[in-house]
Amino acid sequence: MAILLGIDWAELFGFSVPISEMIIRGTAIYWFLFIVFRFVIPRDVGAIGIADILILVIIADASQNAMSGDYKTITDGMVLIAVMVGWNLAFDRFAFYFPAFRRFATPASLCLVKDGRMLKRNMRREFITDDELWGHLRMDGVESLDQVRAAYLESDGGFSVIKKAGSEHHNPHSPSRSESM
Known part of the structure; x- marks a missing residue:
């Protein structure tokens, strides 16, 4: 040229x-x-x-x-x-x-809380501290692990919480989603 x-x-x-x-x-x-x-x-x-x-x-x-x-x-x-x-x-x-x-x-969702109990082995696998987990649970309006049926670390790094039936304090601005299993 x-x-x-x-x-x-x-x-x-x-x-x-x-x-x-x-x-x-x-x-x-x-x-x-x-x-x-x-x-x-x-x-x-x-x-x-x-x-x-x-x-x-x-x-x-x-x-x-x-x-x-x-x-x-x-x-x-x-x-x-x-x-x-x-x-x-x-x-x-x-x-x-x-x-x-x-x-x-795509990594599978990882359960971090099951029936109100933290799954420490899964938390260690992704280097999630108790404080980090509690921060995300609080954003979803969770005050006690007794309110949680399951909480997951999703494949995109997001967090989802499935509350037990009858649990209160739902935060509509939370990025988490509540679903029945």
């Missing part, structure tokens, strides 16, 4: 790295990060803390060079972004249509 307005259009929109290499790099990093976030980093209880933001920034910076292969053009960046978005959409579709893939891609 010709240089127009002092801009080398070929340098901006050409390819500096082969497309196949970008697809392979993007795919490899996407799968690696998925495995890390799905199986290594525990779910947080519905909140993003400073440490979470920091780890995301560091991972993004560290993975950029591994994905890019030192790309230099806008088109290279667009292809790499398209690969990452494509994998994300594929995961969503696979999880919707294939239950076996959904079980792999």
